[in-house]
Structure formats: C-alpha cells, structure tokens
Amino acid sequence: AKDPSSSASEAESSTATSGNILVEVKDKMQIITLNRPNKRNALTLEMYDEIADVLESTGKDKNITLTVFTGSGSYYCSGNDLANFLNVDPADLSAMAVNGGKVLQRFVGSFIDHPRPLCAVINGPAVGITVTLLGLFDAVYATDKATFHTPFSLLGQSPEGCSSYVFPKLMGNKASEMLLFNKKLTAQEAFECNLVSEVYPDHAFQSEIWKKLAEIAQLPPNSLKTSKNLIRDAEREILHATNERECQLLVDRWQSEECAQAVMNFFQGK
Amino acid sequence: AKDPSSSASEAESSTATSGNILVEVKDKMQIITLNRPNKRNALTLEMYDEIADVLESTGKDKNITLTVFTGSGSYYCSGNDLANFLNVDPADLSAMAVNGGKVLQRFVGSFIDHPRPLCAVINGPAVGITVTLLGLFDAVYATDKATFHTPFSLLGQSPEGCSSYVFPKLMGNKASEMLLFNKKLTAQEAFECNLVSEVYPDHAFQSEIWKKLAEIAQLPPNSLKTSKNLIRDAEREILHATNERECQLLVDRWQSEECAQAVMNFFQGK
C-alpha cells in the first residue's frame, strides 16, 4: 500500500471542486478532506452543496470501496460557519432560513443514502454538524486529541444530522448532555459512548489509520456494500423523516429572537 | 447562583401538596422531592397521583426551564410501597389491581409527556419504578453511593416505566440482568450502561450538582424545550404503547398466585 500522506501527484486520481474541499481517489478509497484550515474547516453554504454533490455522484464508481472524510490542519471541523448568519438584512431572514433548511436537508440526506461504507478520520476537534453527522457513518476513528462538541442550546438552536434519533440510541441518557447541555466529550468518552469506533494515540494516528483503511478497502466490495446497505435499510425511512423534522425546527429556530440573541452573544464573547 | 440547599424561605416559590412530596421553584428549576424518609421515600398510591398532577399542571409555566427530581434523607426511593398490596380483601383484589394499573399508567404517561427537560438527582439507593422511570429522564446524576435495583421477578411481577423497551436500548444484553434476574447495579455500572449520565463522589455531590443544574437552567429555554421534544417525539407513540402493555400485564400479575406468594415470602423475610 502506498503512503496515503504522499503528494497528490501519486494519487490514482484527484478531483478539484473548490479549494475548500479536496477530493482524491487512491488505494480504492475516495478521500474527502475539509480544507479551510485558516477557518478551522468551518463549513460555508457552498461547501455543504459541494460535499452533497460528491457523495451523490461518486457512489456508483466501482473502483472505489470506501469513502473517507478527514480535515486539514489541527481541526477536523469547527462546524457551521457562523458567518453564514451575519450581515443578514432582517427582510431577508425568512428566505435565508428556508434556503438554509433546504441546503442542510439535502446535505444530511446525502450521508444517509451514500451507498458505500463511510469512515471518518477525526484528526482534531470536531464541532456541531460534523459531530452529529458521525451517527450516520459506519466507522469513526479518532486521535486521542480529538474532542466532540455540539453546543446547540448555547446558540439557541436544536440538533441536526439525525442526532435527535441516533444519539439516544448510541448513548442513552448521556445524549442530552451533548445535545441539550453542551457537554464536550473527549475522544475516550466518545468511544465509551459508541460514537467513536476506535481511538489512537496522536503520534501514531496518521500512519496507523491510513494503513488500516487501505487494508479494509481491499475487502470484497460487493460484500461490504451489501452489508452496509442491509444495516442502513433498517433505518433509512426513519432517518429521512428525522432529518426533515430537524430541518423544519431549525428553520424556525434561525428566525427566533432567542437564536439571534444567542449568536450575537457568541460573537461578543459573552 | 443561590445555594440550593438554603432554607425554604429563600425559594422563589414553594407549593405544598401532601407532606410526602415537596414542590418548589427556584433558579428557574422546579424541584420535586420525594419526602417520606422514614419509609425510604416509598411511593403510596396517593403520591403517584400527586406527582402526575404536578408534572401535568406545571409543564407550561414559562418561568421554569428544568424539572428536577430528588429524594429526602439517605434513599432516593425504595420503590412502590408494598403496603399497597397488604390487607386486601380477596374479593377486592381484582378491582384493586385494575385501579392500580390505571394509576400507574397515568403516572408513567406524565413522565413521557412532560414537555421540559427532566433531570434526576439520585442521592442514594433507588428501587423499582423509580429506577425504570429513569429511562424517561433526559439526564440522571448520581452520587457514587447510589444503587439501582429492579427486583421484579423476586416479587413475581414484570417491568414497568417503559423499561421493557428503553432498557434493552440503553444496555443491550445487560438489560435482562436487571429486569429479569434482579441484579443490583452500582452507580458506576449504571453509568457504563448509559442509565446514569454522570457520577459524582458523594462528598461533593450536593454542592456540585445543584450548581451545575442552576447553570443549565439559564440556557435558552425554548431551545432546550424544542430539542427535548424533538428527541421525545421520535419515540412518544411507542413509549405510550409500551406503558399500556406493561400496565395490562401487571394487572394480571398482581392477581396471580405466583405474585401473592412472592410478596408474602418477601414480608416473611424468605
């Protein structure tokens, strides 16, 4: 197996979308890298659409066994870019909220329906939507320096990414600590909560995890795909219904006085 | 934040129902205390109704963010007061069982439908119905001296509080150890089983937990309420169906020879 940290020129293929998302195919893996390190990989509205485009369009490529997400730099992802909420003309707020809900619902839906095993390589702190989405992955590997934080109520918002359904299933009475009460989990805590599949010491993480993934990607692809979709089919309908409901509630939340006040407090460091 | 252990006169409000249940509102929390310490807070039929009354009537008070349960003295609660089963005229058994089922179903239903986040402060051993109900709470905080025991089969009975549905979801193949085989869990074991959200050293429990809850109660209330009900709505129907079925089976159990014998053995210390 090639060293996956090798230069892009060695990759079997490489697709540029915007500079904020890197997509490359090597060793039978499609690797999607969140690549906005100076903003801790915060997601712009454009990035939501680009990621959905990739997940929807390349799912049928028979040369690919696995799809893998990771982040550039020290963060995995700091979540939704709150700049998405700034400088909105009050007259445009409603339209913006409705559009945001549509973008989010399509984005989460593309994770629900991606037909191949979906793995996350969590290279550092993960926040918000990129944490809740992990419940839709098949495997989540994390450095022991990663943290997992979903501060929805601090921002006057409510959960997405199907976490309102998946997190209570994963971790029972600990789900509200994350989804309602803003508890930040360590990688070890997230492992004990069944959100993370395996934790690695940071110094060995990059070398070990890419070697492991390259091995997994050699397994019989149709067996993997059949097994993954067998598991997903059992919940596909309820996941889509949850996604729709979560997005509806967020459209309301985004237009609420409470949310406006909380986001303003956040930017003022209160 | 005020010291929640301060005298009642400092509370923002205080409602007396019977002396067996204390209800007070302070720091945006509604605190319900099981207050029958000389009986280890065992629940009389009257207490079931009083608690349901409180949960149903105060759910819409906009000055309250959280509802919190705790116990007076060294126990959280020793469960259903078995004196409820004593001195029943055989001719009245059927009517008593049917009435008990109705009281229980309404009581559990008031937990399912309570619209605000529901937290438990487990100050000592918890038994029976007050353990099974914890699966319907949003967060459960326990001293490390707490224990969790549901000795249904020892008493010839069957599970309630929606535990037949919620416990297998929380703890998988460990649920039967509790619900069928009478295993008593330590606080740490209950934490590892996702029944308890956080465990505290006993000496620090009261000071730390009330401080934490007072902070949580300052979070945006509509965000918390929306998120809590989003999570609950995903299972509300199945929880009510489970509650109904569990109560039906208990009405049968209470009239069975096996249950009569088991309760008699219990009182005779066999």
Added chain:
Amino acid sequence: AKDPSSSASEAESSTATSGNILVEVKDKMQIITLNRPNKRNALTLEMYDEIADVLESTGKDKNITLTVFTGSGSYYCSGNDLANFLNVDPADLSAMAVNGGKVLQRFVGSFIDHPRPLCAVINGPAVGITVTLLGLFDAVYATDKATFHTPFSLLGQSPEGCSSYVFPKLMGNKASEMLLFNKKLTAQEAFECNLVSEVYPDHAFQSEIWKKLAEIAQLPPNSLKTSKNLIRDAEREILHATNERECQLLVDRWQSEECAQAVMNFFQGK
C-alpha cells in the same frame, strides 16, 4: 443445587438427538450443548435443524424455567461448517443456496420465538452465526478467554442472526468494525459493547456460572416468561423481517463469484 458438571446419569432427564447436539434437563434448566469438539463445534446443516426442533418443541414444558446454550471442549463454536460449501456441483449451487437460506431462516426464527429466557455460557471462542445470534439471547455469560468474531466480508458474505439490526443498537458505531471489517473482540470488549452480560475469570467460570444459573432457574417462572416476552414483543416483528431480509441477501451472496473466490482463498490459507 446439584453440581451441573456431574455425570449425565444424575441429570433429571437427557435427550439424545444426534451426537452433535446434547440436550439435557436439570435444575429446571434445559441445557443444549454443541458437541462436535473435534470440529470446534462447527454447525452442519443437520445441526441447524436439530437445534430449531429442540427450541420449538420444548418451549412449553412447564418444568423448565431457562434454556441454556454452551459448547463442548475449548471452543464455544467455530460457526457455520464451511464444508457445507465444498464439493457442490455448479448445477446444484442455486438449489443449495435457496435451501440453505430456508434452513437458516427457520433456525434464527426459532431463537426469536423461543418463549423462555435464553442464556449463553460462552466457554471459548465464538465465530460467525453463533456470535450474531447472541443479540437474540437474554443473557450472555463469558469466560475471559472467549473471543467474538464475525468475518463475513472476509468470506464474501453478509450478516445474519438479526445482527444487522441488533448490533448497531447494542454498540452503535462499533457494529461495523465487527460486521463489515472483521474485528475480533475480546470478552471484555464484547462486555463493554453490551453483547456480553458478564465476564468471569476462566478458572472460576464453570463453577460460578452454573451455580448462578441454577439460582436464576428457581425464580418465579411465569414472571420470567412474562417479562421476557414483554421485551421480545416490542421487536418481534422487526426481528422476523430482518431475518427474512438477511437470508434473502445471503442466498444471493452464496451464488456470487465474490463469495466463491473468498471461500476458496480461505481454504487455501490466503
């Protein structure tokens, strides 16, 4: 309580089916022993049917409280006997696959519908179908020398035993490590994943577990039976639907080039 390791002559009853399955009743337990130690208790097609016969026929015996599975020798079970796949005339492959699916579906269904508490005494390594089935047991007790391995994708196959539904419920994002990526769990890991109820040191396992089971078997039988079926009824329908779907997919898998190649590689030690 008698010593359950005592000679067969002391058992209250003993039923021979084939030599590969031992069935005996003692201390109110029906004990089913996988007894093909020279093949690590691998399951032949005949054994699937014999076990289903036992589970279906003896469920109503009122003298029995518990049904217990264990293995002879150092293995619990090495899974499906791959010899079932060997020496098949290509012209017979389709008929063999369809028949195998029927045998498997009936076998798994007999675990779903067995009316008494079902306990597993895992005396050593467990592989494949005998691991996935554990999600349908009420309690799983393991020596610390046991391991749990479901190498489906290594063999080009897909999960059965309702594991595609039950395992994600038990262990969240760790399920794919087992079901897709062939991770072998230690007994302790399986305990932390809620697949195993309790782990015992190997030197004490046989003496402690049979004593515990003999005590459990003295509990009120109708209470146990009611509680067990209350829990099962909540999922009975979805379990049967999952079983049917899993078997359909396996019938396809068994006829695939990918599976033939993977099984051949296995026998050639690749």
